Amino acid sequence: DAKTTQPTSMDCAEGRAANLPCNHSTISGNEYVYWYRQIHSQGPQYIIHGLKNNETNEMASLIITEDRKSSTLILPHATLRDTAVYYCIVRVKEKTSYDKVIFGPGTSLSVIP
Amino acid sequence: GAVVSQHPSRVICKSGTSVKIECRSLDFQATTMFWYRQFPKKSLMLMATSNEGSKATYEQGVEKDKFLINHASLTLSTLTVTSAHPEDSSFYICSARGQGRTEAFFGQGTRLTVV
Numbered sequence: 452d453a454k455t456t457q458p459t460s461m462d463c464a465e466g467r468a469a470n471l472p473c474n475h476s477t478i479s480g481n482e483y484v485y486w487y488r489q490i491h492s493q494g495p496q497y498i499i500h501g502l503k504n505n506e507t508n509e510m511a512s513l514i515i516t517e518d519r520k521s522s523t524l525i526l527p528h529a530t531l532r533d534t535a536v537y538y539c540i541v542r543v544k545e546k547t548s549y550d551k552v553i554f555g556p557g558t559s560l561s562v563i564p
Numbered sequence: 565g566a567v568v569s570q571h572p573s574r575v576i577c578k579s580g581t582s583v584k585i586e587c588r589s590l591d592f593q594a595t596t597m598f599w600y601r602q603f604p605k606k607s608l609m610l611m612a613t614s615n616e617g618s619k620a621t622y623e624q625g626v627e628k629d630k631f632l633i634n635h636a637s638l639t640l641s642t643l644t645v646t647s648a649h650p651e652d653s654s655f656y657i658c659s660a661r662g663q664g665r666t667e668a669f670f671g672q673g674t675r676l677t678v679v
Contacts, residue, residue, distance in 0.1 A: 483666055494570070494657045494670035495608070538607070542666065552598060552659060552668050554608040 455539045460559040463533075469526040471558050473539030476520040483542045484515060485552070486524045488535040488560075495538065495554075498524065529562045536560070566592045568660050570671025577648055577678055585643045585674045587658030593638035594660035598668065599631070602655040614641060648678040 456474040463469040475484060485500040499506055499513045501522070506513045512525040526533055538557040567590040577583050587597060596615050600608040612633050614620035620633040632644040641660070645652055655675055661668040 485667065487670075489608075492655070492673070492675070494568075494673045495659075497667050497669055500667055536607075551610060551613060553610060554600075556607050 455541055455555050457537075457539050457555065457558045459556065460561070462561050462563055463526075463529045465531060465562050465564050466528055469524075469529040469533065469560060469562070471524040471526075471537050471539075471560065472521065473524070474521045475539070475541050478519055478541050484513070484519075484522050485540045485542060486511070486513065487538045487540065487552075487554075488533075489538070489557070490532075490535045498537075529560075531562050531564065534560060534562045566590075566660075566662065566669045568594075568658065568669045568671045570658050570674055572674060573672060574675045575677070577676070579649055579678055580647055582644055582646045583648055583676060585645075585656055585658070585676075587641045587643070587660065587671050589639050589660045589662070589669075592660075592662040592665075594641070595638065595663040596661045596668075597635055597641040598659040598661075599633060599641075599643050600657045600659065602657060602673075608657060611643075645676065648676070650678045652676065653678045 483500050486498040487495040489495045498510050501513045515522045536557040536559050538554050569588045571586045599611045602608045611626045612620045612622045614633050614635040616635050616638050622628045635641040655673050657673045658671045659668045
């Protein structure tokens with residue numbers, strides 16, 4: 452299983468871009484990088500995912516390095532409502548073909564007024 | 565994004581009783597559903613994975629007779645915590661993924677308190 456490493460916590464000023472890094476140096480060629488976030492006492496929310504190209508949607512941008520060993524989630528203009536734990540996940544494929552979503556500890560992002 | 569509804573959002577039960585939690589995909593057919601539990605200030609821990617019409621696959625250390633999972637249709641999965649004890653108190657979260665999709669969508673979670 453490819454594992455991910457994220458900083459435990461980060462602060463970001465409101466209105467600024469929040470850049471959340473993730474290392475996944477053992478990622479396999481057919482594994483995707485996913486990002487989810489969890490606001491306190493709620494279920495996780497899907498943000499974005501990618502394979503090797505950079506991706507953008509209405510929530511965020513995902514930048515994946517050319518060697519795919521790391522990625523960065525960018526929230527372009529952080530608001531107080533973006534305060535949450537952000538999880539970087541690499542899709543795990545088992546021999547049974549059940550694709551699991553396994554969570555690491557994530558990064559606790561605090562957006563500061 | 566797709567909508568996954570989990571019910572109830574909060575439940576308190578007496579020790580020794582059983583509690584059923586429902587997870588529904590509202591606008592897509594969920595071929596695979598996942599159940600997680602989360603303790604305070606901890607990450608989500610996968611309990612089991614189920615495909616519609618098949619028996620659930622449980623993670624190591626999770627008692628299948630304690631946590632009964634039924635995925636009887638493409639829009640509904642249930643988790644029953646049998647003979648609940650205070651140590652079963654936790655935040656339970658379901659997730660669903662549609663056929664051909666790679667992303668999973670999550671319910672809002674159920675806070676179970678066993679007294």
